[in-house]
Amino acid sequence: MNKSSMKIIFSFVLLLSGFLIAFSYQQTKDNPEVIQLTDQQLEKDFYYRQQLIDIEKENKELRGEVEEKKVKIQSLEDDLANQEQKVADYVEEKKKLQKLTGDVSVKGQGVEVTLSDADYVPTDENVNQYIVHESHIFKVVNEMLSSGANAIAINGQRIYRDSYIACTGPVVTVDGIQHPAPFVITAIGDPEVMEPSLELTHGVVDQLVNDNVQVAVKQRQNISMDANVSGEG
Incomplete structure (x- = not known):
């Protein structure tokens, strides 16, 4: 086989290889591979999602408890203020009565x-x-x-x-x-x-x-x- 024949064959092989590579690339581009998750990965994903939902639910309950505590504290403060005013009124009334009864100068x-x-x-x-x-x-x-x-x-x-x-x-x-x-x-x-x-x-x-x-x-x-x-x- 002479050199000219070998060149023709070699060129044909390169052309065919290039065509195959280009065809494979185009197929890969048009049909990308779909990633499949294993059962173990799905379980982990479900577990973490459930944990997040539980935490958000707990935070909501805690916020509700905080608001209730605030209301109770405000109520206690109001009661305390009323009691202080009542004590002051009692003291003033006591002083007035003591003056009338002569217990104090x-x-x-x-x-x-x-x-x-x-x-x-x-x-x-x-x-x-x-x-x-x-x-x-x-x-x-x-x-x-x-x-x-x-x-x-x-x-x-x-x-x-x-x-x-x-x-x-x-x-x-x-x-x-x-x-x-x-x-x-x-x-x-x-x-x-x-x-x-x-x-x-x-x-x-x-x-x-x-x-x-x-x-x-x-x-x-x-x-x-x-x-x-x-x-x-």
Whole structure:
């Protein structure tokens, strides 16, 4: 076989090889291989997916529990604030009652009401109609309490929740101690409330004047009353 024949054969082999390679590449491109997962790989994929679902479900439940705890904490804080306010109210009420019962000393501004017997008594009239009686004192004391008095004293003697006031002739007895007229009744509290309350039209002062009692009302800026150290009252 000469050289020319060999060249022709060799060229034909190369051409055929190239054609086969090109055909194989085109087939591979047009029909890519499909990756097949094994059963073990599918089980692992399912397991991890299920784990993720469970974790998301647990996180959702935890978020719900956190919100419930927040609501409970807010409710407890509100209850605590209400209890603190109630305690403060109780303490304030206790202080007020202690002032009224004389358990603590007290000082401050207030009013002073002086009740005096009439200067002139007609000869044909009953003298008892022109002097101060315990009923007149009660009217003043009750009006003072109604208008916010914290403590009250008669002629400097502090009166308490169970004080006894009685008229004995020309004198008035307060818890066994006699006081002659004039009777000075002092009260610690807001003078801007108590004074107008006493001087209302047809109020206490007008009633006392109609009963022939001389009345003087004035504000005082510094009144002091001691506590009931004896334990009485």
